Structures are given as C-alpha cells and as structure tokens.
Amino acid sequence: MTEAGTNSGAYAPGQHPDLPPPKGSAGAAGWMRGNLFSSPFNTAVTILAAILLYELITSIAGWFVLDAVIDAGSKADCRQAGSGACWAVIKIRINQFTFGFYPADERWRPILAFVLMFAALAPLLFDKTPFRRQMIWFAVAYPFIAGWLIYGGFGLVIVDTQSYGGFMLTLIIGITGIAASLPIGILLALGRQSRLFSIRIICVSLIEFLRGVPLITLLFVASTMLNYFMPPGTSFNLLVRVLIMVTIFASAYIAEVVRGGLQAIPRGQYEAADAMGFTYWKTTRLITLPQALKISIPGIVNTFIALYKDTTLVVIIGLLDPLGIGRAVLADAKWNGLSTETYLFVALFFFFSCFAMSRYSLYLEKRLHTGH
Amino acid sequence: MKATILSILGAVVAMTMAVSASAGTLDDVRKRGHLQCGVNTGLPGFAAPDDKGVWRGFDIDYCRAVAAAVFGDASKLKFTHLTGKTRFTALRSREIDLLSRNTTWTFSRDVDLQLTFVGVNYYDGQGFMIPKKLGVNSAKKLDGASICIQTGTTTELNLSDFFRTNGMKYQPVPIETNAEARTNYLAERCDVYTTDASGLAATRAALDKPGDHVVLPEIVSKEPLGPLVRHGDDQWADIARWTLNAMVAAEEMGITSKNAKAMAKGTKNPEINRLLGKEKLQGREALGLSADWALNVISQVGNYGEVFEANLGPKTALGLQRGNNAQWKNGGLLYAPPFR
Numbered sequence: 001m002t003e004a005g006t007n008s009g010a011y012a013p014g015q016h017p018d019l020p021p022p023k024g025s026a027g028a029a030g031w032m033r034g035n036l037f038s039s040p041f042n043t044a045v046t047i048l049a050a051i052l053l054y055e056l057i058t059s060i061a062g063w064f065v066l067d068a069v070i071d072a073g074s075k076a077d078c079r080q081a082g083s084g085a086c087w088a089v090i091k092i093r094i095n096q097f098t099f100g101f102y103p104a105d106e107r108w109r110p111i112l113a114f115v116l117m118f119a120a121l122a123p124l125l126f127d128k129t130p131f132r133r134q135m136i137w138f139a140v141a142y143p144f145i146a147g148w149l150i151y152g153g154f155g156l157v158i159v160d161t162q163s164y165g166g167f168m169l170t171l172i173i174g175i176t177g178i179a180a181s182l183p184i185g186i187l188l189a190l191g192r193q194s195r196l197f198s199i200r201i202i203c204v205s206l207i208e209f210l211r212g213v214p215l216i217t218l219l220f221v222a223s224t225m226l227n228y229f230m231p232p233g234t235s236f237n238l239l240v241r242v243l244i245m246v247t248i249f250a251s252a253y254i255a256e257v258v259r260g261g262l263q264a265i266p267r268g269q270y271e272a273a274d275a276m277g278f279t280y281w282k283t284t285r286l287i288t289l290p291q292a293l294k295i296s297i298p299g300i301v302n303t304f305i306a307l308y309k310d311t312t313l314v315v316i317i318g319l320l321d322p323l324g325i326g327r328a329v330l331a332d333a334k335w336n337g338l339s340t341e342t343y344l345f346v347a348l349f350f351f352f353s354c355f356a357m358s359r360y361s362l363y364l365e366k367r368l369h370t371g372h
Numbered sequence: 373m374k375a376t377i378l379s380i381l382g383a384v385v386a387m388t389m390a391v392s393a394s395a396g397t398l399d400d401v402r403k404r405g406h407l408q409c410g411v412n413t414g415l416p417g418f419a420a421p422d423d424k425g426v427w428r429g430f431d432i433d434y435c436r437a438v439a440a441a442v443f444g445d446a447s448k449l450k451f452t453h454l455t456g457k458t459r460f461t462a463l464r465s466r467e468i469d470l471l472s473r474n475t476t477w478t479f480s481r482d483v484d485l486q487l488t489f490v491g492v493n494y495y496d497g498q499g500f501m502i503p504k505k506l507g508v509n510s511a512k513k514l515d516g517a518s519i520c521i522q523t524g525t526t527t528e529l530n531l532s533d534f535f536r537t538n539g540m541k542y543q544p545v546p547i548e549t550n551a552e553a554r555t556n557y558l559a560e561r562c563d564v565y566t567t568d569a570s571g572l573a574a575t576r577a578a579l580d581k582p583g584d585h586v587v588l589p590e591i592v593s594k595e596p597l598g599p600l601v602r603h604g605d606d607q608w609a610d611i612a613r614w615t616l617n618a619m620v621a622a623e624e625m626g627i628t629s630k631n632a633k634a635m636a637k638g639t640k641n642p643e644i645n646r647l648l649g650k651e652k653l654q655g656r657e658a659l660g661l662s663a664d665w666a667l668n669v670i671s672q673v674g675n676y677g678e679v680f681e682a683n684l685g686p687k688t689a690l691g692l693q694r695g696n697n698a699q700w701k702n703g704g705l706l707y708a709p710p711f712r
Contacts, residue, residue, distance in 0.1 A: 079580070092423050093423065096421060096425055101421070104425075160450065162451070162453075220457070223458050223461070223462075224457075224458060224461035224462075224465075227465030227466075227467065228465060315413075316455060316457070316548070317455065318413055318452070318454045318455045318458050319453075320413070320453060324413055324414075324453070326551075327413055327551055328413060328414035328420060328421050328453075329414075329420075330414065330550075330551045331414030331416050331419070331420035331550070331551075332420040332421065332422060333416050333417065333574070333577075333688060333689030333690065334689070336416050336574065336689065337554065337578035337579065337580070339551050339554065339555050
C-alpha cells in the first residue's frame with residue numbers, strides 16, 4: 001500500500017496503469033488453485049484423480065510401448081521377450097493387413113492408385129488447388145485409371161479380385177460407395193420431390209425399400225442369391241456385386257439427407273426462381289441444390305462415415321477386409337491368440353480415417369458459412 | 373470421383389463376366405487353367421496364411437492334391453474364402469469347383485442340399501472346454517451354463533440335442549469365429565466353449581495358460597469332416613474321391629513324397645504299380661486323368677499321414693493325436709478301397 005501511495009501522485013485520476021494481479025491468482029498456479037485446490041474436498045479429489053491417471057497412463061503406456069515386443073518370430077517368442085503388446089504380429093503381417101494377398105511384385109499399382117487419389121481429390125475438396133479446372137478432368141478420369149491400375153489388363157498383369165484384402169479392400173469399397181452414392185442419392189432425392197407421379201413412386205419405393213432392409217441382408221443377397229438369377233455358367237464377380245449393393249444402400253440414405261436439406265429451403269426461394277423465369281433444372285442447379293447441400297453437409301458426412309465403417313460387414317460373406325485378415329492371421333498357429341493387438345490395430349486405422357473425414361466436414365462447413 | 377460408378381460398370385464388363393460352357397466340371401477347370409477351391413477364412417491347422425501370405429493347412433493340402441491330380445501341378449489353384457453361411461451356395465452356384473472347408477457330412481447336407489461328400493478326411497467330434505476353477509468334470513453337469521457357440525454350424529444343433537436328451541438348460545452366447553469365441557471365453561462372458569475337438573485343441577494350445585482349462589471327456593457328436601462337390605457330375609466326384617483315397621492308400625502302402633518317384637519305377641507290389649502308373653489301372657482313362665496323377669499327388673503334396681503330421685500332428689502347435697484318423701490297421705477308421 002505504501003508503494004501505491006507514493007506513486008499515486010504521479011498519475012492523473014483514472015490514468016493509473018493496470019497492476020499485475022496478486023501473486024498466485026493468475027496463470028497456471030492461479031488456475032490450479034481456483035479449479036483444483038479450492039477446498040479440502042476438491043484437493044482430495046484432485047489428488048485421487050492424479051494417482052488414478054498416473055496408474056492408468058503408466059500401465060497403458062507399459063503395455064503399448066515400454067514392455068511391447070516389436071521383433072519376434074511368433075507369439076511364444078513375444079511372450080518370452082516382454083509382457084506387453086506383441087506388435088511383431090502386425091509388423092510381420094503388415095503387407096497382408098494393407099494389401100490382402102495382392103501379389104508382392106504388383107503392389108506398386110495400388111500404391112500408385114492411392115497416391116493419385118489425392119491428386120484427384122484435391123481439386124474437388126479444396127477450391128484453392130492450382131490448375132483446378134484441368135485437374136477436375138483428371139478427377140473424372142481417375143476412377144478408370146484406378147480401376148485399370150488395381151485390376152490390370154491393357155499391358156498390366158491381371159490381378160484377381162479374390163486376392164484383394166486388408167485396408168486396400170476397405171478403401172476400394174468405402175471410396176467407391178461414397179463417390180457413387182452421392183450423385184445417385186441426389187438424383188433420388190430430387191426424384192422423390194418430382195411432380196411426375198411415376199418418377200416419384202419409383203424413387204420413393206426404392207428409398208423406402210433400401211432403408212427398410214439391413215445392409216447385411218443386401219450383402220447376403222449379393223453373395224448368395226444373385227448367382228441363382230444369372231444364367232448358368234456365368235460368374236459375376238463377388239466384389240462388384242458387393243460394390244453395387246453398398247452403393248445403392250448408401251444412396252438411399254444420402255437421398256433422405258439431401259431431401260431434408262431441400263425441404264429446409266424457404267418456399268420463397270422457389271417462388272423467386274419461378275418469378276425470374278428459371279427452368280426446373282436451372283432452379284435446382286443454381287438456387288436450391290447448392291443451399292440444400294450446404295445444409296446437409298453434416299448429415300452427408302455422417303452417412304459416409306457410417307458407410308465406411310459398415311464395409312467391415314463384408315467379413316461375414318468371406319471377403320478379407322482388415323477384420324477378415326485379422327481372423328486369418330490369428331488362425332496361424334504361430335500367432336493364434338493375439339486378438340487384442342490385431343483388433344486394436346484395425347480399430348486405430350478406422351479411427352484415423354473417420355476422424356479425417358469428420359475434420360474435413362468441419363472445414364467445409366466453416367468455409368461455406370454464409371451467415372444467415 | 374463422380375465417375376467411379378462408370379468405371380465400375382466398365383470394369384464389370386471387362387473383368388467379371390466370365391461365361392463358360394458347362395460341359396463338365398473337369399473340362400471347365402482345365403479350360404480355366406486352375407482349380408477354384410472353397411476354403412475357410414481361417415482355422416488353425418486347417419487353413420491359415422503363413423507370414424509370406426501363402427495359405428497352408430490340412431484342407432488347403434487337399435485342394436493342392438486335387439490340383440496336382442488334374443494338372444500335374446499342385447500350384448494351379450485359387451482359393452475362395454467362405455464362411456459357414458456362404459459355403460454351400462458358393463458350391464451350388466458354381467463359384468467354386470470343390471469345397472474343402474472342415475464340413476461335417478450329414479444326411480440333409482448330402483441329400484437335401486444336393487451335394488456329394490466324397491469321403492471323410494478328418495473324423496472329429498464335438499467337445500467342451502471349461503476353466504478348471506469351475507470344478508466341472510463332466511458335460512452332464514453343465515445345467516444352466518452359458519455356452520459360446522458358432523452360429524450356422526452343426527455344433528449348434530448337436531448342443532441343443534445333447535442338452536435336450538439330458539434334460540438340461542443352457543444359455544447360448546452366439547459367436548461368429550474361433551477368435552471371437554476365445555475372447556469371449558477368456559472374458560468369462562461364457563462358462564463353456566464348445567466346438568469340434570480339433571478346434572478346442574487349437575484354442576486351448578494358444579491360451580497363455582493352457583493348464584488352467586480342461587476339455588471335458590464327453591464327445592457328444594460324430595463330426596466326419598470331408599470335402600464335397602455338387603450333385604450331378606459323377607466324373608468330377610470320382611476325381612475328388614479317388615484323390616483322397618490315393619492319399620490314404622499311399623500311407624498304407626508306405627509311399628511317401630520322398631520315395632514316390634523311386635517307387636514309380638516299379639516295385640514288387642502290383643497295387644503300388646497300378647496306383648503310381650507303372651501298370652494299367654483299369655478305368656483311369658474314364659476318369660480323364662493322366663497315368664501319373666496319383667504320383668503327382670503324392671510327390672507334390674504327400675500321403676495322408678504326411679499331410680496330417682505337417683498340419684495337425686503332435687509336432688505342430690495343435691498337437692493332435694491320430695486317434696480315429698489312424699489307418700484301419702492301427703486301430704483307426706481310415707480305410708481306402710483297393711486300387712484295382
């Protein structure tokens with residue numbers, strides 16, 4: 001107080017500069033005192049929680065990292081070398097988890113297709129991509145290029161789809177389903193609101209039928225029933241059957257999400273477009289659809305993430321997706337019993353891909369936010 | 373990205389419409405250039421990929437044997453991985469030529485599903501595994517237990533029969549795979565795990581403390597596992613059946629993958645000479661196979677005993693004894709009809 005008193009004369013009233021807050025009431029120490037140690041009870045709870053966290057983190061880190069074994073030839077070796085996780089099974093089998101049983105000499109092809117995917121996606125996802133206009137043509141051609149690279153033909157060795165597996169299979173099914181279901185879903189949503197009776201009825205019954213049937217049922221139809229409808233001696237590739245089923249299933253859900261967006265647009269928007277003399281397609285393309293899609297982004301991404309994770313259901317019809325590969329790896333007597341490591345690894349893969357998708361959707365929402 | 377669907381359609385035309393005339397399975401297989409064999413998605417000892425991605429196992433080796441008989445090359449073979457629910461439709465809809473997926477031979481599968489079992493290559497039976505600490509020593513004391521059971525299998529039906537016969541109740545915990553069963557069993561979500569005894573042995577061997585778990589003495593079912601083909605193509609069924617018989621007979625006659633080539637030059641035993649193509653085997657031409665078909669099977673894959681030892685026997689992680697799967701002369705059930 002004496003110090004403040006001596007200085008008081010140097011400033012005009014109200015001009016005294018702000019003094020720092022009292023010691024221990026700001027910064028990390030202040031925050032801790034206010035939030036963690038404000039009363040004896042809170043202090044006790046804080047200490048208890050700290051001990052629990054410490055125990056939890058050290059035991060998890062111990063299992064994951066410190067006591068984990070990375071180099072070993074079998075589960076028995078692992079158990080001898082350390083008490084933690086046996087990541088050796090992932091290390092040795094990483095190629096199977098990634099490519100399934102795709103021949104080793106040809107693995108550069110799916111890798112190249114994967115890298116090119118980003119080049120194709122960039123102009124679609126980010127509007128600041130250089131040469132965006134030209135790149136979009138590449139994006140249109142990309143599915144053909146990727147199909148050719150992965151399957152082969154025209155100079156490349158043909159790799160049978162039965163050897164596809166692992167993360168590669170998940171990406172093929174997931175990305176195809178996502179990319180194809182959006183346009184089909186939008187068309188279905190528009191068709192559902194059509195004034196033409198026949199179009200409306202077709203779209204409504206398709207959407208309602210697909211939404212009323214579980215995906216696994218459709219997959220069983222794809223894997224077991226479709227072959228009975230084909231002429232004898234015809235074999236229709238299982239992976240393609242699955243791709244078609246996954247795509248139409250996701251389309252029905254996208255259609256409903258987009259319909260929600262279309263219905264949220266005020267009546268006045270349609271009337272204004274009519275008053276300007278816009279045709280139906282012009283109204284849709286320039287006025288209603290862009291707004292509807294913007295509103296629907298969270299719902300669309302939600303559907304995509306659900307679809308992406310649903311791809312694991314193909315394990316039930318015998319396709320070797322990461323879970324299927326995990327099952328096969330665990331059937332090898334050398335690694336039998338390491339299911340925790342295997343399934344955690346697969347779970348991490350799914351978490352990171354889905355997390356990336358949801359972050360992108362947040363970015364897109366912020367960028368398209370026009371504030372009304 | 374939008375055009376993915378178009379590319380799929382394009383690719384469909386190019387890569388999937390494999391139309392083949394269905395003259396006979398053998399002709400189809402020859403024309404295709406490889407055998408399409410339906411196998412498990414992963415079962416210890418019977419079908420599993422090794423570290424290099426090559427599938428190995430008891431069921432896999434039978435597929436290799438048929439490929440060797442047809443092409444003289446055991447590697448002309450591709451696998452379709454099938455679950456318990458998709459295996460029979462895959463065979464009936466001609467997706468595969470042959471199903472070698474630890475499948476139990478039953479009346480209804482043979483007759484009602486119109487499939488032909490070509491023999492038994494493993495005599496199994498359903499057993500129960502239970503933690504030692506529960507103190508149960510007989511399956512008849514399992515009243516009220518919760519039981520992990522794979523859906524879509526004969527074990528499910530056997531279990532319900534066994535409990536009904538003995539007037540007991542149980543709580544089923546349905547699971548899909550062996551690995552899932554193991555996890556559920558270890559987490560004590562079920563008291564008991566039941567499956568074929570070979571599967572129990574594999575599961576128990578892979579536990580961290582196998583000694584803490586017991587396999588109960590009761591074997592409650594007969595599970596003759598064998599390969600199968602479609603009804604209606606007897607020539608193909610004969611090829612599959614006599615390939616299996618050749619492997620069993622070769623063990624009985626002492627022909628192994630190592631000495632087969634030497635024995636093929638001629639021995640004192642006329643049956644060996646007929647089997648290995650040195651002397652005429654009446655009717656072989658009708659089977660549509662070359663004279664050295666059995667020699668190829670045995671020299672490239674091995675006789676039954678060799679295949680058993682390599683995949684299931686005491687030296688493997690499964691550590692199964694021959695038991696019922698020994699030759700009839702050694703007290704087992706393996707009995708190949710004569711090659712005459």
